[in-house]
Amino acid sequence: MSPYDVLPRFRAQFDANNQEFSISGVVRPQAIDELGPSIASLRDAIGRVRGVLYVNVRRLTQMNNAAFHAFSRVILDACRARPDLKFVVITSSVVGWTSRKFGRLSGIEPNITVQEYDSEFYPGQGFLEEGGFVPILRSQTKMTWRHERAILPRHGMRHGIVMADICCGIGDFAVLVQKEFQPSRIVALDHSISSLTYARQVMREFDIRGIEYTYGDASEMLLDEAQFDLVTCRHSLQIFNRPELILKELYRICKPGGRVYITNEKNSHCLGEPRAESIRWTYNEVAKLFGHFEMDVELGPKSRRYLMEAGFEDIRVETFMVTNLDGDPQDFAEVIAAWADVYAGDMAARRGDGPEFVARFRQGFQDHIFAALHPKGYAGWPIWVASGRRPQ
Amino acid sequence: MLMEQGRTRMGPVHHELAGEPSFAPMIQIDMEIKAFVSAWRHCDYVSTYMARMISQNRSDSVRHSNLFSSAFNELLEVAFRTRHADGELACRVSRHGATDRIELTFPCVPEERQFYEQAVSQVAGTEARERYLNSVSGDLAPSREVVLLELAVDYNATFRVEEAEGDAIRLVVDLPLEGLEH
Numbered sequence: 107m108s109p110y111d112v113l114p115r116f117r118a119q120f121d122a123n124n125q126e127f128s129i130s131g132v133v134r135p136q137a138i139d140e141l142g143p144s145i146a147s148l149r150d151a152i153g154r155v156r157g158v159l160y161v162n163v164r165r166l167t168q169m170n171n172a173a174f175h176a177f178s179r180v181i182l183d184a185c186r187a188r189p190d191l192k193f194v195v196i197t198s199s200v201v202g203w204t205s206r207k208f209g210r211l212s213g214i215e216p217n218i219t220v221q222e223y224d225s226e227f228y229p230g231q232g233f234l235e236e237g238g239f240v241p242i243l244r245s246q247t248k249m250t251w252r253h254e255r256a257i258l259p260r261h262g263m264r265h266g267i268v269m270a271d272i273c274c275g276i277g278d279f280a281v282l283v284q285k286e287f288q289p290s291r292i293v294a295l296d297h298s299i300s301s302l303t304y305a306r307q308v309m310r311e312f313d314i315r316g317i318e319y320t321y322g323d324a325s326e327m328l329l330d331e332a333q334f335d336l337v338t339c340r341h342s343l344q345i346f347n348r349p350e351l352i353l354k355e356l357y358r359i360c361k362p363g364g365r366v367y368i369t370n371e372k373n374s375h376c377l378g379e380p381r382a383e384s385i386r387w388t389y390n391e392v393a394k395l396f397g398h399f400e401m402d403v404e405l406g407p408k409s410r411r412y413l414m415e416a417g418f419e420d421i422r423v424e425t426f427m428v429t430n431l432d433g434d435p436q437d438f439a440e441v442i443a444a445w446a447d448v449y450a451g452d453m454a455a456r457r458g459d460g461p462e463f464v465a466r467f468r469q470g471f472q473d474h475i476f477a478a479l480h481p482k483g484y485a486g487w488p489i490w491v492a493s494g495r496r497p498q
Numbered sequence: 499m500l501m502e503q504g505r506t507r508m509g510p511v512h513h514e515l516a517g518e519p520s521f522a523p524m525i526q527i528d529m530e531i532k533a534f535v536s537a538w539r540h541c542d543y544v545s546t547y548m549a550r551m552i553s554q555n556r557s558d559s560v561r562h563s564n565l566f567s568s569a570f571n572e573l574l575e576v577a578f579r580t581r582h583a584d585g586e587l588a589c590r591v592s593r594h595g596a597t598d599r600i601e602l603t604f605p606c607v608p609e610e611r612q613f614y615e616q617a618v619s620q621v622a623g624t625e626a627r628e629r630y631l632n633s634v635s636g637d638l639a640p641s642r643e644v645v646l647l648e649l650a651v652d653y654n655a656t657f658r659v660e661e662a663e664g665d666a667i668r669l670v671v672d673l674p675l676e677g678l679e680h
Binding site: 132134136138167168170171172174175176178179182200201202203206207210211213214293295302306318319320321322327328329 | 538541542554557558559560561563564565567568571572575630631634635637639640644645648652653678
């Protein structure tokens with residue numbers, strides 16, 4: 107018997123609390139009989155719910171027509187037998203065919219609606235995608251790269267490896283890695299179509315090869331398990347409301363013996379001299395502001411715990427400080443100015459902050475810029491780097 | 499393992515019609531039809547393997563691979579149900595720009611050949627979408643014709659049936675997956 111035969115290819119289950127029937131994995135039966143227990147479970151679920159039944163196919167990677175027809179048949183029959191019941195099919199924008207295929211059902215029965223999940227999963231994405239943030243992201247990567255290029259080899263980066271950069275954003279880190287370390291393959295995944303469009307454009311213009319930019323949801327990736335020597339995920343766990351879900355996926359796609367590398371901040375530890383007090387106050391408030399939107403920009407020092415709880419071993423943690431003394435202080439100042447625009451602008455407004463708070467909040471960023479550009483000043487932005495090995 | 503039973507070729511494809519754009523060969527897998535129909539999972543194996551191989555240099559390799567595997571698996575399941583017991587299955591993929599072409603050659607009995615020719619001509623018809631929706635809402639399990647309809651409606655696939663040597667038929671399917679919107 108091959109491993110193929112013993113691996114569970116799909117899973118169908120009912121969650122009574124959420125009135126949710128979910129199907130995941132690869133469903134390609136030869137005969138409908140193979141689906142017997144799952145179809146019975148769906149019928150049972152329909153019999154037990156009131157109002158609405160959610161049919162969650164977000165993690166359904168493949169389903170052949172035979173299976174689709176079998177499950178659809180049960181739902182369509184239920185619509186006719188129970189007009190009081192509504193069905194909401196939840197698909198994922200990442201799995202290209204699901205919205206299209208299940209969408210046909212709503213054309214047949216008005217009680218069936220199809221919703222594409224994803225948009226609300228990334229609370230920070232909207233803030234960071236809008237408002238011309240790309241140049242700032244590039245400056246940030248340029249500043250952190252000065253440190254990370256020396257740090258990465260201690261965390262598993264080397265020539266010829268197969269690596270994935272999850273939450274790659276505009277892809278500039280992947281490009282720098284490609285030039286410096288020449289992995290044999292880089293898969294770079296992000297959930298922002300506009301960022302990926304930018305990344306692909308850069309790749310074409312600069313004739314860069316060896317990077318595959320792919321659209322995906324970091325918490326539920328289509329990538330196969332155990333295929334990468336190194337998986338990087340930078341500055342991203344801190345903007346997810348459930349970072350453990352992402353880590354679980356990073357672990358899954360990492361080869362046994364390979365490493366997962368994450369970087370995160372502790373924003374309240376941003377510092378500067380002179381005007382240290384004002385700067386400290388503002389960055390403490392930054393942490394609270396992100397917390398309001400379910401993002402933990404204090405995550406950096408918690409990386410070790412997260413990696414341990416995700417099952418990694420040989421965990422290595424180190425920190426570095428990006429400062430105004432790295433390269434051009436003006437770059438540092440511009441990054442802070444961009445933070446001020448987003449944090450004291452759109453984010454503060456959406457939280458409902460008053461003008462007095464916003465003025466004091468903004469002043470801290472101004473003082474950080476003042477420190478960065480002061481001839482005797484010092485301004486810092488600390489980053490926590492951590493990696494863990496997936497056990498053999 | 500599949501590859502022990504079959505052969506993978508990456509050689510030239512000598513198959514072009516006058517006035518057609520030139521499709522560049524990507525990959526080909528041949529198998530004895532007996533070996534192929536000995537296990538249903540071969541459809542999944544072949545579609546997944548070939549999808550990964552040909553999607554590497556698409557703009558979104560993972561998404562392309564998922565879509566291609568989904569469509570190709572349906573075609574292989576169609577070939578799996580052939581009533582002809584002897585001969586060879588040949589799966590060939592070639593590319594022109596945003597379109598990938600699958601050429602699936604497999605043995606079939608004369609009635610099946612007639613069926614495919616008729617089915618392909620109907621898939622091209624204007625009422626394809628309506629017929630597909632009727633099949634989804636109907637009681638019958640999807641037929642081979644419905645499988646082709648679904649590929650036309652959901653994947654913008656176009657079809658052609660060609661003569662092949664012996665008792666075989668060649669189904670030529672063009673899939674413009676690169677242009678499919680999210």
